[in-house]
Amino acid sequence: MKDKKELVYDLAGTLAAILFGCVVVIFIIVNIPGTTEIDGSLIANVLVGGVTLFAPLAAYHLLTDWKVQHNTSIEKEYLKEIFDELRKYNRKVFKYVDKANDFILHENNFGTGNLFKIDKTDLKDYQDSYNHLLTILGEYKILSKDKNIVVYANNYDNLARNTYAIFEGINNIKIEFKRNIYGEIEETEEEIKQKKKSALKDFLMKKQSLTLSGETKDYTYWLILDKFKDQHNKFYTYLIEKKLIK
Structure with a gap:
């Protein structure tokens, strides 16, 4: 202009x-x-x-x-909507990404990882947010005619959907406990805690094939979460530097 x-x-x-x-x-x-x-x-x-x-x-x-x-x-109207949704992730999503990373770090090295669950309200808000965001990005990557935006948007789509599935999986982890004839759990609180930690660790260490920037690799679940946050920050910075400040 x-x-x-x-x-x-x-x-x-x-x-x-x-x-x-x-x-x-x-x-x-x-x-x-x-x-x-x-x-x-x-x-x-x-x-x-x-x-x-x-x-x-x-x-x-x-x-x-x-x-x-x-x-x-x-x-600029598209960018405003995109930024509004991206900012929500800082409040609703990445606190759980950080919890997952902290859990793996402390559990693998010291056995002191802290258990956590995903709040159902946050999970629902995240689903609504990323559905809206991916719709906007799908339109914006055509409007912008920017190859980098296309790559970021495609990666974001892939990572956002997988992140949601992982969050759901964390809340749906099933654990078998020893029970007596009355159905009561016989294990101690510490044994129950250790089983839960072991199940969460095993879940986050599962691997999945993922295509990012045209390259397909196997990533552990916790690394997918970490990559999602990293991609978010890079995308956010790119939009500010290349689209807003020009």
Whole structure:
């Protein structure tokens, strides 16, 4: 999108080029062998022709600038919606990604990982948010015509869906306990806790094939969560630096 000063310069440059062309045409006519005097009406016709040529060119410049401004306005509306949804993830999603990472780190190294569950309200909000976000991104990657946006959007789609499935899986982990004939659990609280931690660890260490940026690899569940957060931060930064600050 051009500012008014640039647009005026473009129009002035176009007009100057046309007038120069008119002068050249008149000069050629005047220097045709046998020409003894300048026909005023001929010169007028040349100038009128030049002005006639300038009119559609000026309209083209103005229309092009309007289209750019219009597209920029639409793009900013999309970006606002995208940022609104991305910001929600910081509150609703990544606290659980951090909990998963902390659990694996402490459980693998010290056996002191903290158990956690995904709040059902947060999970529902996340589902609504990423469904809306992926719809917007699907439209925006076409509008932006930016190859990096396409890659980010496709990766985001893949990671967001898998993250939701992993969160659901965490809440649905099934554990078998020893029970007496009355159905009561016979194990101690510590044994129950250790079984839950072992089940959560086994779940987060499961592997799944995932395609990111055109490359397919096997990732553990906790690494998928970590990559989702990392991709989110990179995407967020890219949008700010390349789309908002320009």
